[in-house]
Amino acid sequence: MELLLQQVMAGLANGAIYACMALAVVMIYQAIDHLNFAQGEMAMFSTFIAWQLMAWGLPYWVAFMLAVVASFAAGVLIDRVLFRPVQKAPILSQVVAFIALFSILNSSAGQIWDYTVKSFPTPFGHKPMFGSTLIDTHEAAMIGVTLGMLALLYLFFRGTRLGLAMRAAAANPESARLVGIRVGWMTALGWGMAAAIGAVAGMLIAPIVFLEPNMMLGVLLYGFAGAVLGGLTSPAGAVAGGFAVGIIENLAGTFIPYVGRELKLTIALIVIVIVLMFRPTGMFGRRVVSRV
Amino acid sequence: MLLEVSGLDAFYGQNQALYGVGFSVDEGQVRTLLGANGAGKTTVLRAICGMVRVGGAVRFDGRQIAGWATEDVVRLGVAHVPEGRGTFLRLSVEENLQLGAMTRRDKTAIAADIEQVYANFPRLRERRSQQAGTLSGGEQQMLAVGRALMLRPRLLLLDEPSFGLAPLIVEELFAILRRINAETGVAMLIVEQNAALALELAEHAYLLETGRVVMDAPAAVVGADESIRRAYLGY
Amino acid sequence: MTSVRDEPVAVAAARPAAGTRWAPAMRHWVIAAAVAAALVLPLATSSFVTFQITEVIIYGLAILGLNLLTGFNGQFSLGHSAFYGIGAYTTAILMHNYDVAYYWTVPAAGGVCFVVGFLFGLPALRLQNLYLALATFALANAMPQILKFHALEGWTGGVQGLVVDQPDPPDFLSMLSGDQWLYYFTLAVALVLFAVAANLIRSRTGRAIMAIRDNPIAAAAMGINTSLYKTLTFGVSALFTGVAGALGALAVAFVAPDSFTIFLSISLLVGLVIGGVGSIPGCFIGGLFVLYVPNIANSVSTGLAGAIYGIILLLVIFVMPAGAAGFARLAAVRLGRLRRRDIA
Numbered sequence: 001m002e003l004l005l006q007q008v009m010a011g012l013a014n015g016a017i018y019a020c021m022a023l024a025v026v027m028i029y030q031a032i033d034h035l036n037f038a039q040g041e042m043a044m045f046s047t048f049i050a051w052q053l054m055a056w057g058l059p060y061w062v063a064f065m066l067a068v069v070a071s072f073a074a075g076v077l078i079d080r081v082l083f084r085p086v087q088k089a090p091i092l093s094q095v096v097a098f099i100a101l102f103s104i105l106n107s108s109a110g111q112i113w114d115y116t117v118k119s120f121p122t123p124f125g126h127k128p129m130f131g132s133t134l135i136d137t138h139e140a141a142m143i144g145v146t147l148g149m150l151a152l153l154y155l156f157f158r159g160t161r162l163g164l165a166m167r168a169a170a171a172n173p174e175s176a177r178l179v180g181i182r183v184g185w186m187t188a189l190g191w192g193m194a195a196a197i198g199a200v201a202g203m204l205i206a207p208i209v210f211l212e213p214n215m216m217l218g219v220l221l222y223g224f225a226g227a228v229l230g231g232l233t234s235p236a237g238a239v240a241g242g243f244a245v246g247i248i249e250n251l252a253g254t255f256i257p258y259v260g261r262e263l264k265l266t267i268a269l270i271v272i273v274i275v276l277m278f279r280p281t282g283m284f285g286r287r288v289v290s291r292v
Numbered sequence: 293m294l295l296e297v298s299g300l301d302a303f304y305g306q307n308q309a310l311y312g313v314g315f316s317v318d319e320g321q322v323r324t325l326l327g328a329n330g331a332g333k334t335t336v337l338r339a340i341c342g343m344v345r346v347g348g349a350v351r352f353d354g355r356q357i358a359g360w361a362t363e364d365v366v367r368l369g370v371a372h373v374p375e376g377r378g379t380f381l382r383l384s385v386e387e388n389l390q391l392g393a394m395t396r397r398d399k400t401a402i403a404a405d406i407e408q409v410y411a412n413f414p415r416l417r418e419r420r421s422q423q424a425g426t427l428s429g430g431e432q433q434m435l436a437v438g439r440a441l442m443l444r445p446r447l448l449l450l451d452e453p454s455f456g457l458a459p460l461i462v463e464e465l466f467a468i469l470r471r472i473n474a475e476t477g478v479a480m481l482i483v484e485q486n487a488a489l490a491l492e493l494a495e496h497a498y499l500l501e502t503g504r505v506v507m508d509a510p511a512a513v514v515g516a517d518e519s520i521r522r523a524y525l526g527y
Numbered sequence: 528m529t530s531v532r533d534e535p536v537a538v539a540a541a542r543p544a545a546g547t548r549w550a551p552a553m554r555h556w557v558i559a560a561a562v563a564a565a566l567v568l569p570l571a572t573s574s575f576v577t578f579q580i581t582e583v584i585i586y587g588l589a590i591l592g593l594n595l596l597t598g599f600n601g602q603f604s605l606g607h608s609a610f611y612g613i614g615a616y617t618t619a620i621l622m623h624n625y626d627v628a629y630y631w632t633v634p635a636a637g638g639v640c641f642v643v644g645f646l647f648g649l650p651a652l653r654l655q656n657l658y659l660a661l662a663t664f665a666l667a668n669a670m671p672q673i674l675k676f677h678a679l680e681g682w683t684g685g686v687q688g689l690v691v692d693q694p695d696p697p698d699f700l701s702m703l704s705g706d707q708w709l710y711y712f713t714l715a716v717a718l719v720l721f722a723v724a725a726n727l728i729r730s731r732t733g734r735a736i737m738a739i740r741d742n743p744i745a746a747a748a749m750g751i752n753t754s755l756y757k758t759l760t761f762g763v764s765a766l767f768t769g770v771a772g773a774l775g776a777l778a779v780a781f782v783a784p785d786s787f788t789i790f791l792s793i794s795l796l797v798g799l800v801i802g803g804v805g806s807i808p809g810c811f812i813g814g815l816f817v818l819y820v821p822n823i824a825n826s827v828s829t830g831l832a833g834a835i836y837g838i839i840l841l842l843v844i845f846v847m848p849a850g851a852a853g854f855a856r857l858a859a860v861r862l863g864r865l866r867r868r869d870i871a
Contacts, residue, residue, distance in 0.1 A: 035657065082841065085845050086844060086845065086848055088848070089844070089848030089849065090804065090848070090849060092597070092796070092799070092800045092804055093800055093844055093848045093849070093850070095796070095800075096796070096797055096800045096801075096840060096844055097840075097841060097844050099793060099796075099797060099837075099840065100836075100837040100838070100840035100841045100844070101837065101841075102837070103833040103834065103836050103837035103840070104833065104834045104837035104838060104841075106833055107830075107831055107832060107833025107834035107835075107836075107837070108831065108833075108834050110830070110833075111830040111831050111834070161390075161394070164383075164387060164390060164391060164394075165391070165394055167383065168380055168383065168391050168394075171380050171381075171382055171383065172378065172380055172381075174343075174362075174374075174378065175374075175378035175379070175380060176391075177361075177362040177363050177366070178341070178362065178366060178371075178372050178374065178378060179366065179391045179392055179394045179395070179439070179443070180363050180366040180367050180394055180395035180443070181363065181391075181394055182363050183363070221664070221668075224661065225661065228657065228658060228661055232657070233382075265668060266665060266668055266669040266672055269661065269662075269664070269665030269668065269669075270665055270669075272661065272665075273650075273654070273658075273661065273662045273665055276653075276654060276658045276661070276662070277650055277653045277654065306860075
């Protein structure tokens with residue numbers, strides 16, 4: 001029993017990473033109705049920028065802020081330059097555009113900063129939390145920051161006019177235009193916000209997994225899985241899904257025989273797929289009844 | 293002249309749907325666009341709102357707006373209740389109404405207008421926090437009209453408001469439209485298949501057939517002419 | 528914008544507009560010419576180019592498999608690298624462990640993959656779009672890990688993989704080199720399968736499959752057994768890609784777990800889109816792209832190969848959002864209009 005509890009805690013700590021990523025994923029999904037496969041690479045690139053700024057002597061929080069702002073701007077730019085031209089193209093073509101973005105970012109990061117692993121600082125330290133070695137101060141802070149961002153987003157979307165406009169633009173772009181909303185700007189805003197959240201996620205994750213161009217590959221997948229598990233309509237669901245994925249992955253690794261590191265991901269995905277088969281819209285997703 | 297359309301062509305891709313259409317609507321007037329299915333009535337409304345590719349002239353308040361983006365046309369004071377109503381199904385009734393006022397800044401007046409919508413459509417008040425997708429067809433239509441009114445439009449475009457509604461609800465809706473036109477002076481262009489009802493409400497009618505205006509006359513004249521009614525309006 | 532939410536929605540709609548298809552006679556001439564050119568090719572070029580075209584054909588066939596499932600039936604799959612891998616390993620294991628002749632392994636690979644694909648198609652019935660993507664991703668991800676699994680090492684050769692003997696030409700064709708024979712063998716198999724696919728698409732079954740893609744509810748209402756067709760399509764799609772994998776194993780003469788990762792699935796998807804979703808001839812264009820463009824990117828700059836590849840990909844998508852087939856269609860329409868204007 002105690003082992004179970006320990007592994008759940010450890011899973012929660014890992015899960016905070018995935019929850020953060022899942023949040024960024026759902027953010028962009030709500031804005032543009034698509035999953036952005038390059039989300040992880042964007043986050044990775046933002047983290048490298050922060051690292052570079054610190055390497056040039058800027059203090060942590062200044063670098064943090066600048067990286068977030070720069071990511072927001074980059075997100076808007078990517079929307080305008082990359083996404084806009086393929087907006088009317090079939091979905092699969094858009095997917096390929098995302099794949100292209102992924103490739104560009106991954107390769108450029110490797111070229112600029114090479115593939116040697118770098119350490120990334122954290123302002124929260126790595127001291128054990130609650131006296132236990134299972135979860136340290138940084139991981140606890142990660143959970144806190146993720147939940148904090150979630151709360152801010154909730155307030156933004158439910159409580160402000162702009163948030164309402166964004167939700168409308170994503171839900172029904174044509175109707176949104178009919179009430180005068182500039183749907184193009186709303187989409188760009190969504191991209192910017194997703195990029196900024198991704199930057200925060202990357203900077204929280206890097207101290208744990210260490211900074212290198214491929215650091216986000218697994219994380220993004222788990223983030224997707226978490227977002228999908230939670231039901232893509234709900235940021236809170238995405239966060240919950242991310243935590244759940246962390247726990248599932250850890251428990252699978254601990255309790256299922258034959259599962260070494262390699263098969264952990266597969267097992268986690270299989271569990272998620274099974275859940276989806278019984279609840280096709282995810283744990284918290286809402287069914288949409290479509291009229292024929 | 294509030295809205296003046298002349299020589300309007302419209303295209304869906306390579307296919308031309310409207311040929312040299314011309315009509316006008318002045319401040320406070322209620323006019324109707326009639327015709328069979330596929331005549332191009334919906335296309336006319338979409339053309340005004342920049343939702344299809346057009347050629348020719350569309351003038352609002354003297355300004356040429358053909359080719360303008362939908363959002364910009366809306367911001368001039370044109371509210372369009374589209375085919376299918378365009379309700380934000382997953383948002384609440386109240387949120388839908390708030391969205392109608394998205395381009396306005398006067399918070400107190402917006403709140404007052406929402407109350408006015410509820411006064412006109414009491415059923416909506418009961419359901420204000422409900423998800424819009426759970427409303428009945430009639431209620432969704434009322435919500436759509438209410439949302440359009442939140443813009444405080446100068447021109448209201450209605451695409452088949454009677455579609456899929458029970459006759460009693462339709463009568464109720466049209467009575468409310470008459471009252472709103474009388475009280476606020478908003479001009480209306482109504483596209484309808486239910487010609488009888490539309491001709492009662494409107495003072496002037498245009499008849500569309502395969503993308504061309506084939507008749508342009510006061511509503512009373514169109515309603516009285518039996519051969520027209522039988523040939524084009526089905527009654 | 529098409530939504531990828533929980534509503535059943537067509538993944539891609541790529542139907543050729545009526546009147547832009549060439550007249551049947553014209554089409555037969557073009558195909559005949561293409562086949563003739565293909566037959567002559569190895570005799571006119573170097574061994575290396577012949578080998579590369581062999582690979583293009585193999586990729587084209589693999590993409591055709593994906594096309595059947597995603598392009599024609601609307602089921603999104605990121606898992607086709609698994610089927611390719613299963614086909615490849617079937618060939619390798621049969622030849623390496625059981626001394627089966629290479630030409631029998633190809634239909635065997637097809638059969639195995641059909642069964643696996645069909646079985647995977649069953650749970651896939653409950654998953655739409657995005658969720659199916661995730662499930663197929665899991666499949667693709669699992670494949671290398673399963674192949675490396677130590678309990679199966681006796682068969683799969685573990686991390687090192689298995690060596691496959693290159694097929695020798697039959698005695699009556701002994702003037703051909705190994706590469707040339709491989710090319711002809713691959714070409715023959717591919718032609719047969721492409722003909723099967725083309726006929727399938729044009730048949731009633733094909734129309735049912737496409738109807739399911741375009742409007743599953745209406746298709747079911749018309750009495751089409753959507754579940755049966757969807758799982759069968761999954762099986763057939765896996766069969767095609769599996770056969771491509773088997774041919775691939777023969778060509779490369781080697782199979783190893785890390786050759787069949789998710790990146791292969793992504794390459795196939797890219798090839799599908801570039802060639803044109805729902806277009807059979809487009810598969811070859813896709814194959815060309817998958818083989819040559821990464822090499823081109825690499826030769827421009829090794830360090831930035833990925834970035835160059837990405838940029839090329841973007842440019843192609845911007846210019847041809849519906850793939851090469853879509854572009855060709857558009858060009859045909861424009862030309863048609865120009866010609867009509869000249870006549871008018």
